[in-house]
Amino acid sequence: MLSFFFIYGTKILDVCDDNWLLNGGDLSQHYLGWCLYRSSPWTFPLGLTPEYAWPHEISAMYADVIPACAVFFKMMSPLLPETFQYLGLWGLLCYVLQGGLAAVLLRRFIPSLWLSGAFSLFFVFASQLMYRMYTHTALGSQWILLLAFIFLFCKDWLAGKNIWRLVWGAMGALCVGVHGYFVPMVFLIMLAALYMHWWKAGEKKECFFLMGCYVASVFASMWILGAFSLPLAAGAASLGVFGANLDAFFNPVLPAPSQNPILLPQSEFMPVHPVVDGQQEGYSYLGLGGILLVTVAFFMAAWGKFKGERLCGDYAPVAFLCLICMMMAVFPKVAFHETVLFQVHYPDLMNRVLSVFRCSGRFIWIPAYLLLLFSLAKVTGIQGKGVWRKAGIVMAFLLLAVQLADFSPAIKNIHCNIYDGLGRYARAAQAGQDFQATGEGRGMLKDFEIVDEMMKKHKYVAYTDCRYDKADYSLMLSYYAYKNNVKLKEFYLARMPMEQLLAEQEVLQRELRSGRPREDTLYVIADRKEFELYEGLNCYEINGVLLGSKQPLGI
Template sequence: MVKFKEWLIKNMTVLIAGAIGAFVFITIYGTKILNPCYTDWLMSGGDLSQHYLGWKMYRNGDWTFPIGLTDQLAYPYYTSVIFTDSIPVFAVFFKLISPILPNDFQYFGFWGIFCFILQGMLSAKILQKFLRKKSFILLGTAFFILSPIHIWRMFAHTALAAHWLILLAIYPIVYYEEKFYKSKNAVLIYGLLGILCSSIHLYFMPIVGMVLCGFLLVSMVKSKKIFESLLPLFSFLSMGIITVYLLGGFASHASAGGLGHYSFNLNSFFNPMGWSIFLKDLKTYTTGQYEGFAYLGLGVLFLLFVTLLHAVSEIHFSSVKLNKEMAAGQIEKIAYTLIVLLSLMAAVSPTISFGEHLLAKVPIPAAIEKIWSIFRASGRLVWPAVYFLVLFAICGDRVFVDRCSTLPANQPEKLGRRIDLKLLILAFCILLQVIDLSDRFKSIHNRFATEVQYQSMLSDPFWEEAMKEEKIEHFIFTKPGDQALLYSITELASNHQIDIGDFYFARGIKNGTIQETLNEAWSNPRDDNLYLFTQKEERLRAARFKGNLYHADDIFIGYTGELNAQKMTEQEVRDLLFIDVTFQDKKYMKGDGEDKDGIRYLEPGGLSYGPYVAAPKGIYKVTVLGKGLQSANVFCHYNNGSTPIDIYNLKQSNERIEFELNAVEDIPNLEVLIQNRSDSQIQIENIWITVWDDDRREVE
């Protein structure tokens, strides 16, 4: 009991900082989302729904090895819970105790307050090294907790809110002399970080890796033992790789493009991007540079300015000597600078821009680009630099820059006044930070503190009747363009222990894999599959389904057996064999032209394309109606224009174009391209696509 009381007194400042983190979280987000049985708030769409449903489907699946794999989200393929961003370490833990959990259970609210608490505690622990007064430490902690880059990620890219991992990586550098000069301690903490980074979000591997580089520099200079100094690096990488393997992270997911598009813009430290009530948003070079969001907040910016003035004013440049001994004595500051530079270089590359202007584009070899594209949102890599700027703003005038002049010993009262002034400045800057971000805080509070009730897009009674059929084990469908519909389907499947054929992953399945499985499933229907045709463009495929067809919530449903619901009539099925394409809002148009009253007016050189209908293997007649069509070129493609389709029996006149095409395989996205090659406007009133039989007759 005495030891506990001593520990409590010793760590009181850190514990209070954690309590401040919890208080800020509850103030911003409210308490409703902390209820583990309240899940409706997670079904509002976007990434939150992806995270929650990813966990829910993972929970339903059988245990496998590697333990992070599930066949519930892309049946029959196994995918990793890593790629649903469901915080894998939590997903695995709660799956272990799943039998004692309620059916509706979520851990994301708890994760949020957990991150805020650790953000407060670890920042306080770091500040204790530089600041003596507890009031300074607690005020300084508030800047880390109120960091916009931390709050923005929470419940947007939820796993990426674990910014306390960055602070935990900084901790061994700050306390190297006290605790981490022994390689054993460093190996343990960075090994733990390897496990945590790879089991929370993979982007933290390069982010923490850059901080680790700073630690290695300090260790090598101070210990002068190169091999031992590298052991934390081996520990970090090996633990990370092993954890990724155990979670199934090396499964068949493809890398994504966009490297450079999602980079850091050099104006991002002071570009609020909608987070400030005082500062205006600044332009960026690409629309994807929101990923490099690094706004410090007006309070931190003001504090940084004051600190810089104070720190620079106290340097006696004439007494500064640049030599080997000086560098060794200031190795921690050099390490901090190295981390900031690495962070900035990694985040800004390969597209270096300031505002809307491109300054340079760094050429990189294709092999490196392929690896780098795994972390295509390179703008996120600026986070270590952000936190070192915050740390410098709080303590830079007392620690980061050597003082070459000190107050005389007989003037202690001036030092006291200076500290009081520092306290006032910190308090003022916190107030300024809160006011600056207040509108965004209110918006977040209104969203999460108000209880919501989820309404599925699948409201037809058909679904509950269909789910009574015990044979159904799989939903077979092409991923719908409407993400909300995908989540409604996934939610229905998860509630009835049914797996699905595709999902929204942070990294998609390798090209062609899903489509091959779908083609096989459609060609050979089984009674354990429920076939969902979720898009209007799939009506041709639905009409040719070999089984019974149903209609609910604008979805066509195919099943080989009988369901307790009204089937579509033969005439209704025949009507699906005809697609009537109309035009609006210049959708699928390139070049000059307009859509008016359902008619497309295409100017010279203009191109009309689409409608990207799913066309099963067979013969089709295509009819185009309009005016001036004798001056148009017509083509057919699929696979986004990469695969042409031969057309036959082309007949072309002023008001009509007719031709046939033979789809020798299932086409997921048939498009008809019409190009105006004349010197005057042409009109396209409609496009009809009709299924023909082998004798060139319309199917009846």
């Protein structure tokens, strides 16, 4: 908890304060996704809402609103204030669980309770956690992976087949209720657990039964949340674009300005190397302390192997798990820094299946956490005694101090700039411009107050091009539409019912070209050339945003 306050402060915990969530980027999308879902009537399946692409019902899952929280707080909505955000509280909960579960996991390998708690800071100050927490909050819930690791390594803590069926079934529902990308990650961890604890013991039928519990829970949870109600197309990006670079563990790389930028700089000691565009998705810098820890553990393991010790022992399935996750993360476009070494072309069917999780770089989180776990166990002398074990513990503490020093610039910049928008700070820094934190927030709404008045005179907002790619403008329009109960024909989502939207776009464009704009619709126009094709439409340019209305708005 103290780590969370140290990094992010306390201001964002005010559930009635949404100013820091209105600076643009994914964080604004997630908050507005919750607002729109909350404002819609209840349906079944529970996660559906027509507010994202009126009148089509789309699941709130695809707005990355942390569906379990969204459904719960929507139930509580009559008791909540008009402005209510839970992302601050969720972040605090994630840090508490990250630290607590890391300590429990380390306790399996480190006999001392207080040492386990101290070294859990390697997991609490993980770069991928700090990066994700308030650029893509649902993906900051990486304690789910630590919980799965506990079930992987600590089978003897729970007894009885029914208990384990319940555990893995609950894990499936939990993953769906937080973010879909945790579903395949936890499934892979579960496969390693099944092999280690059941398959090798001859209980093969139980393995399939446990897998069935997990898969059934996943599909049931998705059905309840409405994931199957529309044939939602995947995004335009293909598999491999958002992979991980081979330098991911030791490169404190920054996302490109066009993506969700993380703060500059990320490391006090390590240099930044540019990577292939999109591969910042696999960001999992170990930190200098973590790199040194893994290096020391590697040499200790090599020395043990030289003396005849077993390298993996009973944990060979875990090593295989790391290998599989690394391959999923770095393939099919294998690159080092900015150089693409080679690209693998998967069969069409395989490519379509894997493209469901096209941001494959995220799978590198599993080997990143496991590297820290086993390195800590090795260095602190899980089997050592006397002076050598004490020396290992002292070394681990020194490396923890190095780790915190290495991440100090990132922590400082997050703490100072989170309220005004991490992405805005990063873009300014990358452009060599000064960024003065004001503590006011609402960056994406500044100079657009006139749009609020325009919304009051319409019932719908429609895009003349449903591939409109100006994300912050789209989110700004969505905010004012939400505040004025105006129906959106399209909200900014990664997955949309594109077939229906394209068909409606053709009808809308035919109406405009024939001089029949709708009285109740505010049109968002892609560019001036497009506007020249339309008749009977009054065009207004608001700080780069082209809006059209049949009504003369007098502005």
